[in-house]
Amino acid sequence: MSETESAAAAPVAAAESKPRRLRGHKKGAVTCCVASSARPGVVASSGEDGCLCWFDLRTKDALLTMEAANKPISSICFKPGNEDFVYISAGNEILSFDVRMGTQSKPLETYNYNRDEINQIAVSSKGFLAAADDSGDVKIVNTIQKCLYKRLREAHTSICSSVQFIPWRPWTAITGGLDSKLAAWDFSKGRTLFSIDYGSPELQNGSSSGSAGQCFNPAFVHSVAVSEEGILGGLYKGPPRAAILTTRSKGAELGDGSCNQSRAKRIHLDYTMGGHTAAVSCVAFSAFGEKGKFLISGGNDASVKLWDWSKGFYSETNSKVDLVLDIDVKKKVNWLCTAPTDSDNLIVCDTSKVVKVYSFR
Template sequence: MPSKHLKKFILFFVGRANFTRFYVTCFHLIGNEDHVYISAGNEILSFDIRMGSQSKPLETYNYNRDEINQIAVSSKGYLAAADDSGDVKIVNTTQKCLYKRLREAHTSICSSVQFIPWRPWTAITGGLDSKLAVWDFSKGRTLFSIDYGSPELQNSSSSGSTGQCLNPAFVHSVAVSEEGILGGLYKVCAVARGDGAVDVVDLEYELAPAKSKGPSRARGSTMSSKTTDLGDGSNNQCQRRRIHLDYSMGGHTAAVSCVAFSAFGEKGKLLVSGGNDASLKVWDWSKGFSPETSSNSELVLDIDVKKKVNWLCTAPTDSDNLIVCDTSKVVKVYNFL
């Protein structure tokens, strides 16, 4: 949970944001809890929160040309910023300079960016072109991509999902699991989609050399043709590489805005999603991911929050461990035991 310095700083910065029309999109702690990065418009600012109300930016980065939608910081001190142009800027915070520009994977707004913790030179992005892309950001090139808007994936996703919303499958948010969750069995990401679905993707399988996936796989190809690996949450395939959590399983009836793996309890066991249908869904996703079980992924909790969900996060505590921001003026905190 935040230190007393961080609590003071958040209160100060929110007050400042309201006064000056500063739009704060996100902030991220790195190294120690006294150093924070915040994006506002097309700027990124870093602060030492121990300074409280006297805090002034330590650094300001202006490499993004359009409004920033999300920032992330890697264990190596690289800062990624995804913006409305579809580009992602990678900043070396040690040398305080632009390191790489990730471009051309997205043809529309890049809405989300995360680093992959067990692959220190790899990042993952999602956009409103319905694409998910994984990058070697040291070389500025994509390793693979999934086009959720492709006819093949659209047809696979819509089968058996009567009542599913018909919005485009925009990628609104991406969450990457921490290394070592559930005994180190899974290295996955979760994708919040505009059509109301949540996908969980086995990143290590997708990133494996083509020869280990069989003769039909071409290295560097997009995943839109990999319909044989698309799961629907049930155990009807001998080897699950992706699962698809949608309306037919009790999922969202409108766009999913955010996803997060649980930091409470058994870390990563549960997946929490929030959507424009004013609901939170808590999934036991790993049951349907393992080929060694006969169980399906299942919805374990459905919470009506009354308002559209904008963002959520989880905390590694026994109480007050699910925090939700919606379209009301109240931040809601839930206890998940």
């Protein structure tokens, strides 16, 4: 693990040199993890072995291992307001489980509205579930009435890799795809509010034309994170906006969600700032530290970066974003999340079957 020179001045101490290892998955890579907001220290993970594992960071062993699917699980999320229920995606199916039923739990609900493999699912506070798949479509399911609500299509021309709801705008969803596009949706009407094409020449780091380098470094969107309303309330003065973090090949980009591409404020966190040297696979706003102060990115270069993004994004001065920590995790990163307990914990899923926990004191 290495630190940048700015780390000494940052309010986050160095991570432990060796991570704790949480074992529970049988084989293959751990694909996704999510931290409980209602139970501090509880983390759920999913894997290529079709298993769900629950961990308490105060213990070493899994609290529960459930054989949930007979195929790899691509995504997992808790049901808002009742985290005894969890949703997973496996293949083109969405399944829900009650963890109180134990290891032999059977799916409570099964949804088969997606025709291609699902890459990510998300659930809103109003009970709508979004599933982004390889066809470029996003299906919105009403989990209360247990039916298909809307089909979002024609914004993406390739694989739709990620989807998130905006917490304080209950009818708005954000999607990203391998067509290099980010789209905001009014899913109650099934139409786009705006779309940003990161593959366009004007967004290619100031390039005036489609360069040959674009063929080798496409601006694919692999992951999207949306800040909480409370984060914006403390850092942004003006109408509420989405602080949207997207991953791209060899870089992460933070934007304000504006539909006007020419006026929207963006920060591109690439290798010139100490960032990733290969595709960024996952991004997240941290749940520890001053609320909204840090964002975390993980990549195919087997590293995790912790950034203090607020200086560069909301400051009226020319303050630069700080790279606070640079952690070598040895393997490609599939997913990550944060879970503050007595210490600040960063949970990393990589191409191994072990969940790794880096703690900050």
